[in-house]
Amino acid sequence: MVYLIIDESGDLGRYGSKYFIILGILIKNEKKLGKIIKTLRRNKFKKKLANMHEIKGTNSSSKIIKQILRKLNKLNAKLYCIVFDKEKFPIEDKNKCYDYLAGLIAEQIKINSSLIIRIDKSKAKYEDINKFNKLFIKKLGFDEKFDVEIHHNHSHKHESLQVVDVIAWSFFQKFERENPEFVDLIQLEIAMKKL
DSSP: OEEEEEEEEEOOSSSSOSEEEEEEEEESOHHHHHHHHHHHHHTTTHHHHTTOSSOOGGGSOHHHHHHHHHHHTTSOEEEEEEEEETTTSOOSOHHHHHHHHHHHHHHHOOOSSOEEEEEEOOOOSHHHHHHHHHHHHHHHOOOTTSOEEEEEEOGGGOHHHHHHHHHHHHHHHHHHSOOOTTGGGOOSEEEEEEO
16 A cells, blocks of 8 residues: 655646646655654644644745655655646646646556555535546556545645645745755655646
8 A cells, every 4th residue: 555645836827826836745654744743743843833723835934844854854755746837838727737737646656556645625526526536547547456545635634735735835935936945955756747
């Protein structure tokens, strides 16, 4: 059993950010990701995080983000990052665009076991979730003898999604703000596609 945790940074609106980042981390033990956040809450940053409902890159100090990234480097995991330059491609349908970009992550993954996918919930309608799930599983293209589960969850309920939010935010800083200081801390293997 392996886990793929997916989150994004930026937006797919006509205005707003120039870049949209979607990022997945493939890991054998999702609890190890969540433990990064739990440890921060119990130890070094206990007071700072006491009133924070969830940890996000946008509302965390650089000290907290750097600590998360350093702890991340101790895990056996691989990152899949899609960097989408919105100025190069007109976006007519945000849902289709999001599904396509997430599908690019799925196409890169080679798996020989069952897979649980946890994705930050961004779709409200059941039909949109269903379309996403069908496309993503099709793009994975691996043997049907393995089970695939896709869970669309709110990040405040899953610490693993909060860690991936921080990683995606770090890549967003590199491309949108030309600030690589956070991404430069990441030592995991990274498969990146730029569009």
